[in-house]
Amino acid sequence: MTVDARHAIHTDRPAKTAWQRGRLLALGSVLVAVLLVAHDFVPNRWGNLGSLVQSFLPWLGLAVPLGILAALLRRSALAILAVLLPLAAWVWVFLPQVRPAVPEPGDLTLVQHNVSDTNTDVAGTAEVLLAAEPDVVTLTEVSDALAEQYTQAFGETLPHHETQGTVGIWSRYPLRDATPVDIRPEGVDASWDRCLRVVIEREDTAVVLFAAHLPSVRFGSGGFETLLRNASALALADAVNAEENDTVIVSGDLNAVLTDDAIAPLTNLVTAPTTGFEFTYPAAFPVAQIDHVLARGATVTETRALGETGSDHLPIVAHLDTSAP
Known part of the structure; x- marks a missing residue:
């Protein structure tokens, strides 16, 4: 019996489905995706937050494996689907850097x-x-x-x-x-x-x-x-x-x-x-x-x-x- 099912027995509420669980996790994924795509708009108020975000921007990609792990533990189909957003955003921003390139000789x-x-x-x-x-x-x-x-x-x-x-x-x-x-x-x-x-x-x-x-x-x-x-x-x-x-x-x-x-x-x-x-x-x-x-x-x-x-x-x-x- 799942935690949600036990909770439903004690509260007389129906158990949450996989599409109802993990809403906060899904929201976190959406916020990371927005931050990746719109990092230029993060202001440098509040302790130079914009510079801080841009300095470590590639590492926001860690939200993808962490989000998948949390979604699996929460058994949330919604959170797993939402993780696709920061994944797509990271690829969109950094694809030019990760694409294979043949080094050109210089002089x-x-x-x-x-x-x-x-x-x-x-x-x-x-x-x-x-x-x-x-x-x-x-x-x-x-x-x-x-x-x-x-x-x-x-x-x-x-x-x-x-x-x-x-x-x-x-x-x-x-x-x-x-x-x-x-x-x-x-x-x-x-x-x-x-x-x-x-x-x-x-x-x-x-x-x-x-x-x-x-x-x-x-x-x-x-x-x-x-x-x-x-x-x-x-x-x-x-x-x-x-x-x-x-x-x-x-x-x-x-x-x-x-x-x-x-x-x-x-x-x-x-x-x-x-x-x-x-x-x-x-x-x-x-x-x-x-x-x-x-x-x-x-x-x-x-x-x-x-x-x-x-x-x-x-x-x-x-x-x-x-x-x-």
Whole structure:
């Protein structure tokens, strides 16, 4: 005898059918589906709720297996049917990213990595990065002492290098016109120095590269705290927008996913691959891609996360076609 049948005996009410049970579960599925499809309309009031939802949007897909399990336990045909809504919504939103794609070759390979200022395994980290056969490597959270160690570790493979504050660029091609870029949020002192612009000199073309590290986001008393990151992203967007060179690459730890509308002033200026989920943070169990290689006047044909290093981030390798905007 089911719980509903026993309940009906004691209450003199007819037992609920499979189409009557699980209404709350069905409502939850509907709400998840609406959130997936209409995430752009979630406001950034109430502790930057919109940015929080967009940062972890793919993980709303977990509502499907959890909803199926709950529906089976509740013996609710209504809830099982309703689970099809978030499933369809997830596929609608993320189908471009999960569809099979044949990587297209590029003419420039770039590796980006937040190496972590507490990572003492410079040799091991450099080995992971060099295994991707990069033409250029951009690093964030590198002190002066660590920068010297990475220069030695990269050796003749990447003989050209420039550093500024806590970011650095190593390249097999000559670098020129290294310039610090001020992306400090208002109220942050001058010791905060996290952006460098260089020109990569190649035989056929010159490419401008911005290496940047935007402020971290935090969960605090005000909710999902993104104010400093958003201000820094706007300053970086201004610098990219003012750049006159045709080909521009932005590489770094942006502390944001590309679906976050809060950094749209930057992401509207550059493009990234539309396939795959290359989560980079935290390294132990990656749930979000916050390390990026983006481009204007070039095509990022593929990005791929690399193996773990001594950092709390995973490195990411990007292949670019600088001849195809």
